[in-house]
Amino acid sequence: MNASLIWLIFRKELTDLFRDRKTVIGAFVIPIAVIPAIFFLVSVSMSGVEEDARANVSLVILGDVEQPLGQRLLQTEGVKRLQPDDPLASLHEGEVRAIVTIPDDLERHLRQNGSEQIRVRYDAANDKSVYAYDLIQRVIADYEQEVVAERLQAAGLEPSVIHPLELVEESVASEAKMTGKLLSGIVPLMLILSLATGGIAAATDLVAGEKERGTMEALISAPVPAGSILTAKLLTVMVMSGISSVAALVSSSLIIQVGPFSANDGGFALGFLGIGSILLLVLILLLLAAMFAGLELAISTWAKTFKEAQTYMTPVLFAAMVPSYMMLPLVPADIPLLYYVLPIFNGSALCKEIFFGEVQPLHVVCTLLSSLVYVAAVIWLAAALFRREKLLIH
Amino acid sequence: MIELDSVTKRFERLTAVERVSLQIQSGEVLGLLGENGAGKTTLMRMMATILTPTEGEIVINGFSVRHQQVEVRRQIGILFGGEIGLYNRLTARENIAYFGQLYGIAPDRLARRIEELSEMLEMQDYLDRRVGGFSRGMKQKVAIARVLVHDPQIVLLDEPTTGLDVGAASIFRALIRQMKAAGKTILFSSHHMGEIEKLCDRVAIMHCGRLCYEGTLPRLRAMYGFTDLDELFLQVLEKEGER
Structure with missing residues (x-):
């Protein structure tokens, strides 16, 4: 060579x-x-979808909306209540993100230490609907935590009774x-x-x-x-x-x-x-x-x-x-x-x-x-x- | 001088060239004739060491194509038929200079040689333009300059006038005569009978890989009794086909 x-x-x-x-x-x-550029466009598009999902959470709330849970949902940022003729069809079409059914006597049952089912229908194939479902879940979880705290207080117990362990996160990396x-x-x-x-x-x-x-x-x-x-x-x-x-x-x-x-x-x-x-x-x-x-x-x-x-x-x-x-x-x-x-x-x-x-x-x-x-x-x-x-x- | 001794080339089952023996002297122009697929290009490729003979021996100016490939290549300049073999994204000058450098020509001498060839082939106007935009005739001239850049002793030309206009073909013929006068050995394949008659001292006719005639045109005419070259060529092939 x-x-x-x-x-x-x-x-x-x-x-x-x-x-x-x-x-x-x-x-x-x-x-x-x-x-x-592709990564940037994907990220812009994804954040656009997320922004819209946060800003416009259109819900159909069935049942007695005047109860505290209904009011909490309506006061949550971005939530708008819709009342279409056919809620399920609207959910399929993407006009409505989720349908929440609040039992009429939910509040009365909770005061009597009872429990109730809150039915949430959403479209798992639609990211915006999934976001709405997550939001509803968080609102319900917060409300449930308050109800549990009230019940514990009424029984003369501290919240730590049901949360004996607390996780403290510390990364060494x-x-x-x-x-x-x-x-x-x-x-x-x-x-x-x-x-x-x-x-x-x-x-x-x-x-x-x-x-x-x-x-x-x-x-x-x-x-x-x-x-x-x-x-x-x-x-x-x-x-x-x-x-x-x-x-x-x-x-x-x-x-x-x-x-x-x-x-x-x-x-x-x-x-x-x-x-x-x-x-x-x-x-x-x-x-x-x-x-x-x-x-x-x-x-x-x-x-x-x-x-x-x-x-x-x-x-x-x-x-x-x-x-x-x-x-x-x-x-x-x-x-x-x-x-x-x-x-x-x-x-x-x-x-x-x-x-x-x-x-x-x-x-x-x-x-x-x-x-x-x-x-x-x-x-x-x-x-x-x-x-x-x-x-x-x- | 080119010496072929019983040269055969086989590609698996196909015999492209069969027991061809031939000698071409210095200062001689030999016209190689034959139909497409007769084995002319394969024979030239073996002389240029691109293909190795299956049997037989080829000696170029005393160097064996089997054992002294680099020395043989220094003696030869080959112009291929079909694709011209130029780099389209390089200029004409860059193409010629690249091959000159591959042959080890010193920069000063190379620059002079490029000017000389471009003048000879009348291509000064487009020497510094990229080859990609050239016509077939312009490309053919650049390819001829590439072949001659190292001033080879042996020149193998496969269909060299394809694409050349009348004026360019005439320039090319003058170049061949000049090379012959300088004692170069020239092997020239063409379908253009008039050109063969004007330039060649002898002709060799190939058919199905075999050499079926080798000699001067007057002798060939005397053998077959035809003066028209096309007719003469067809007669030789017909007779060969009957064998």
């Missing part, structure tokens, strides 16, 4: 790719702008650890997905695209060893994946700071990571980028046409998504050792440990060694396919 030839091909590939609008949009614009926990979910997911997707357009273009356009044949007829061509293309795909993952990291930080999962402090979200953690993170991301790049180039070489390559790339996305989503709910203590040697699982698991600040040396060794084996395997496969003459001509 010749380093100056690799550098020459690598520079040309990057120049060529950066002049392609599709590639630039895929690598930069989508992770940096579109993903935060530092702010950095809490930020790490927050990041350990979304950041590895976005990093791995962007590493996988960021190189797809480049890998497809650099081999299958070149075969289709006839430039591959021109390139392999030049006095350049196949190994140098493949190395330059591998580095190009890795760079595109890396750019995409950095863009994803920036957008994740933006989401975490200003989005729906916003962290409390306003500083840079990754500021709590030490230099060792950052180096380890970069190393594992490089190995993952090399693995994805090798795999994508092998697929692109195998494919006969550009379109065929695009189709074959879809499983790469799933291969990245499945482990990433499976790892999402796990904390480092829950991750089995096997995951540290499985492809993609290992990188995702180690990323989690890094963000949690609980890096185990055994896990680092397992992850790095197994990743090296996978990288070597996919590059060997890509090189073997790249040297098959019938796969390189269109």
Whole structure:
């Protein structure tokens, strides 16, 4: 292999790719702008729904509304009483959020130490109706607590008689650890997905695209060893994946700071990571980028046409998504050792440990060694396919 | 000089080229004729080391295509038929310069060579424009410049005048004559019989992967008794089909 030839091909590939609008949009614009925009729009839309649900709680209250419970419901902020002809139909149509039936002699029964059923009908498939139900439940619970307190007082007992234990909450997690926990979910997911997707357009273009356009044949007829061509293309795909993952990291930080999962402090979200953690993170991301790049180039070489390559790339996305989503709910203590040697699982698991600040040396060794084996395997496969003459001509 | 000794190429069950032996001397232009699928492109690809012969040997200026691939590639410039093989997002100059650099040409010499070729092929007006917006003829000229940038001793041209207008084709023919005078070995495949007659010293006709005639045009005319080249070509193929 010749380093100056690799550098020459690598520079040309990057120049060529950066002049392609599709590639630039895929690598930069989508992770940096579109993903935060989607999160922002979802959060705005969700808070809009919640605001409306709080401001307009339209209820049908059946039975004697003059009783204290009825009055409490009517005085609750946002509650409006409606009296449609067909309350149930109105509930189905979403005009009414819930129907509460207060028994006529509720107050009398309660004074006699009796109990009663309050029937609440709501639409569990409608978030606003569910919010109304929760509100009614809170009002009833408050009222019930008062009735219980009055009954205890009448019996000469303190409220603590029925609440002998009081829970005092105190978390020992530092702010950095809490930020790490927050990041350990979304950041590895976005990093791995962007590493996988960021190189797809480049890998497809650099081999299958070149075969289709006839430039591959021109390139392999030049006095350049196949190994140098493949190395330059591998580095190009890795760079595109890396750019995409950095863009994803920036957008994740933006989401975490200003989005729906916003962290409390306003500083840079990754500021709590030490230099060792950052180096380890970069190393594992490089190995993952090399693995994805090798795999994508092998697929692109195998494919006969550009379109065929695009189709074959879809499983790469799933291969990245499945482990990433499976790892999402796990904390480092829950991750089995096997995951540290499985492809993609290992990188995702180690990323989690890094963000949690609980890096185990055994896990680092397992992850790095197994990743090296996978990288070597996919590059060997890509090189073997790249040297098959019938796969390189269109 | 190109020497082919009983060259065969098989793709699984298909024999694309069968026991072809041929010699092309320095300073000679050989026209390669044959219908589509006759094996012309496969033969050229083997000479350019893109495909490896299944059997037989090809020697280019003393270098074996099996064992000295990089040396062979330095001797050769190949223009492919079909897709032109240019990077659409690079300018004409960038395309030519990239291949020049791959051949290890020094920057000063490369800049001079690009100017020389662009003048020769009359493409100064669009040298710094991106290739993506070019017509087929303009692209073909850039591709020819790419092939010749390292001043190869052996030039393999597969359908080189496809897409060229009358003026450009004439410029190209002048270029071929100039290269012949400079002692280059030129293998030229075309369906354009007039062009073959104007440029080639000898012709080789392929049919179903086999070489069915190799010699001068006057000799071929004498063998079949036809003067019209298209008719002559069809007669050769018909006779070959009867075998």
